[in-house]
Amino acid sequence: MQQPLSTGHGAPLQNSSSAPEHHQQVPNKAPLAPTAGQYDFTYYQNDYQAPVHNIIRPSLCPTSSGSPQGPGQIYTTLPLGPSLIAPQGPNLIAARPQLDHIPQQAGYVPSGGYYPGQVSYNVPFQSTTQGVYPHSTTSVNNAHPGFSYHHAMPVSSTQYSVPLTSQTLHPASSQPLVGVLPSRVKPLPETRQRHTQASFQPYPAGNTGAAWQPLPEASVTTPTSPIVNPTVTSSSANSQTSTVPPLLMPHHVNQSYLPDRPNVATLPAVGAPHARRPPPSAHQPVSASASPAPASEAQEGVDTSSSSSSSTNTSLPNNYDALEGGSYQDSSSSATTVPAPSDPRSSMSTKPFGYAYPTLQPAYQNVASPSHSVRQPTGPGYSPGPQQFTRPFSSVNQLSSAMEGLTFQNRQAEALKQVSLLQERNILPPVPIQSPQSNLSPELQKLNCSPDLFRCTLMNIPQTQALLNKAKLPLGLLLHPFRDLTHLPVITSSTIVRCRSCRTYINPFVSFLDQRRWKCNLCYRVNDVPEEFMYNPLTRSYGEPHKRPEVQTATVEFIASSDYMLRPPQPAVYLFVFDVSHNAVESGYLNICCQSLLENFDKLPGDSRTRIGFISFDSTVHFFNLQEGLSQPQMLIVSDIEDIFIPTPDSLLVNLHESKELVKDLLKVLPTMFTSTRETHSALGPALQAAFKLMSATGGRISVFQTQLPSVGVGHLLSREDPNQRSTTKGVHHLGPATDFYKKLALDCSGQQVAVDLFLLSGQYTDMASLACMSKYSAGSIFYYPSFHHIHNPAQVEKFQKDLKRYLIRKIGFEAVMRIRCTKGLSIHTFHGNFFVRSTDLLSLANINPDSGFAVQMSIEESLVDTSIVCFQAALLYTSSKGERRIRVHTLCLPVVNSVADIYAGADVQAITCLLATMAVDRSVSSSLSDARDALINAVVDSFTAYRSTVSNLQQSVLVAPNSLRLFALYILALLKQQAFRTGTSTRLDERVFAMCEIKTQPLVHLMLMIHPNLYRIDNLTDEASIIVGDKMIPQPPILQLSAEKLSKEGAFLMDCGSVMYLWIGKNCNSSFISEVLGFSNYASMPQNMTQLPELNTTLSQRTNSFVSWLRDSRPFLSIIYVVKDDGPFKANFLQKLVEDRTESALSYYEFLLHIQQQISK
């Protein structure tokens, strides 16, 4: 196996000659100039981008135009001198990964594995660049066994037996699980227990057995040296050519090396599942370790009362979700329609969200991995930096520790590498970006909270506020605390161990001074370890408190003891408030809504105590008496809306199970009751008051459906929008509420543990700014369907249906509070999200749902010199829909650094962007939109200025950014062009305000898509580089830059903006694509407004559909897909999302950079 290296040096010619061939297939083969010329967008009037480029091109890269390597590299072949360029050029980034595994393969392939383990890189390249760039050496395997932890103490089991046994499984959700692998069902005394048990079992079984087992063998055997060779040769080719100015740019490198991804090409089934990270929903591949089986046996032995919730604590989260009632895995798995019973599981576990980011694999994810060490890169060519390498691992662990030091330095160097923004043409990596690495030691890193749940803008915390001020970056946290998890250890214990002074929950980052004492990592108080904690039920050993699950995972859930409740946990109570005025009936939403409720009636999360009620309103308020025993629902009309009262307080909110038939009757009748109404007024305020009165005794959730401006009664609103001012650049007014009625109501609701969720379905102005207050302060969620109509707008209808389904069945937590603690010295000063701040560190959340995120801003009050790490702990106490009090605890640990360079190295550009976006929303409401926009631009200018003056030592004229922040300017530009902040483009006030609400509440992954969409070319999807989800191959096209230059008339491009997707079809698009995927004979015959992708029986169609549905499954709510034609109605929307281009009112990316540079040099 020394061969590859030697042949590799001989091979460059061969390899580079092969590159052009592949260019034939790649999307961007069209040279720039023709592309620009081809465009006949009236929108851009032919000069949209080209002039700018033309101006720059000569000055920056005189040699490039004739370069055979293609257009994209224009900016990368720099004449400015290799010494300056060398560390920045993308070519090196591209080359490096290739290099990195040369020695690895050379050294280790003989040992049988493909990528055998934590390997050191000693690359010949070292001398020419700033260092070696190994991918992280964190050993990701063997992190935690998925624990199944039952408290064996009889006290606890008896204590909880009553509430637990009262829980019933949802028949609907448990049945399929039972059917998954009947062979695993253990005989248990009771049938219901069997269900429970069965639903736990199939998971590990399906994983280890069916889906995963074959993989290891395959992976070990297939990659043979001939396949490996090309990679090696090509990379060494790069290493040789790297000093020569005209280089391949990363993108082209990718393309040319496509065939060099042997594992993927030849054995997609192997390379795929592990290659990427799973989606947010199914966020950890299921850890099928050895532990579940003994655990379930233990359960049989110990806990025959079947505390179903405590047995969910194994790595079988979906069962937990199934128990809990709602989670969108359920819907997604049904949406993917995977036939094989075990597939939904595996599809969930492998459904990737982003690319693998080796060192960040959260610890608990990796349990399953050692058994099949298949981690392979999804194509080395794709990765512009070594971090994108998926770290292969095997049982070889020993090297990792030896490599730690080196890794840190390298990682640091990589993150700090200066990027000259004006010269870096293709700055966007073709794979999704992951959060950067902190300087934490791998042991702690392994334990750390997943970045999907808990993320800090700076992965390295500065020591003092002065240092933070020097770096000019915001310090804050982004949380997604109640996210659907696939792996969540649930702990039932009679005592929950907490610090006695600051009440921190025990977590993996505390230090045990000895067996009996532990030191709090937040306030440094020394606490005693209680006797009970000494016993570890996982290993059934005594005296190992540090092996307890609380101390092994950063995300745990406790079942709280009665100390945590003063009143009995509230039942799940749902109240639906429908607008039934003429306008509402006309839009036809009521029918869809009732239908959806009927369909998901049994899936509403709850237990036997669940209650439900309905109110409808036009200019009067209607109540529905659903008392058990009535033959049919009674409608009670209250017309006194000035002083609203509840006619029959006892029979309006009824038990869901007792009055099931009546409720179903009502839902069937309700849409027809108001079909002939002439009432146009809407008394929303009084209806809400009535709803509040009805709910205040119990707390719960009010879902309000509103289709027009409330016109009578308290809280009536007037139209404040001036349509002529929609595209003004002067200033946007009326972003704040017109009345504080809704805010006050929300606060009252919050005090009574009632959350108000708002569904706004309206074509006209509805004053979202005022109405949204009812959800903002009561921790509700807001949904907006502009121009909803059941006939005219089928896309919105579909979205509404799907969203409503998700909304109804998703998990819900009642009467929740969240407290975020941080190490002494740090303090949280501002919160963002939907909640009420009850005391300075306590958020009151009447309801918590798995789709809402939060952000906080922090400051450093005392110097952190004495400590090397800081920790943040978010504890969410809530009542589950089963009436259990639970506490979900997330702990994040970050290192403290004392140099500005380290701060920049750990800057998380996505988190920073999202935090700045939330701050900008606040600013635009409290001050003005232009202030907020200026503040955003200043954020970039300040941080780049600070970087240049403190870290970089380049001459003045170059705009440089640290590698970690290289996308900062792009993201801020995208933010400025986002609906919430854009000016000059016609934006309806409601849509703007809604976008602002979304920015405040969306978790990071979804928010990033809203800000900066992903663009893919999908007319030439291949199975290369695809990943496997279930039994489907999901192609993985590279992400393109958001520029019209990347579009070509011959292609079809998919833009994924989170809640919508645009499929842009070029005029000369391949007719086979149009016929095979879209089902039309040619371009001209396609309709103007297509919003569906047909399922056709062709390979291309299947590929496209699987890709689209894979994208859709990664988010909780449906993304509408709009097929955009050049002359179609969605074209303007699509073009506005191309943020790198100039629009009539906003700068292009290049102009924006120039603007920043100008500001900096001022």
Added chain:
Amino acid sequence: MAFTFAAFCYMLSLVLCSSLICFAIWNIIAFDELRTDLRSPIDQCNPLHARERLRNIERICFLLRRLVLPEYSIHGLFCIMFLCAQEWLTLGLNIPLLFYNLWRYFHSPTDNNELMYDPATVMNDETLNYCQKEAWCKMSFYLMSFFYYLYWLMCGPQACEQTVGETRTSLPLSISIAHAPLATVVTVSWISRFLGSFRQTYLSDLVLPELIFYIEICSDSESK
């Protein structure tokens, strides 16, 4: 001492200033109360306590908001009076605060007349810090202006002109004026100590509800 209009102004402002000091002190107490939640963390998480706490916050904010207008109008009255009395120096000292008050009053984020102290946002640490600092600054300003008015009332130019030769008043007054800075310090420290003990004892349970009740009654009678 002849009773000039200026002297009257100073006398009146002296009285009103003491009421402004009371307002400021009350503000400080209120923000302190907002900041501190004297409950154990477990209690705090309790839904029942949540209601109580929320009501408390809302009441405090309500009260704070009710006090805003009187405070600003009293201070505005000062300025008008001094303008009429042509006390330019005093007016000049008061003008910055007047403008600040005006800015504070009209720079409200919402479209309606709702001012600051919004229960939904006041609990953010940043807002709270700002408000508290503002209250302390105002208190010190009023306290200093209190002694300033006292000084001008007793031995200001207009008073001195009228009382030449009458040594009767000047001696004890001059002593007291000489001690004014000291007295300020003593008063401030006393107030802060008082605040500390006051809050810890019964503020939240006894005094605040009483105060709120009283003010609510007043407002009710006003509205009727």
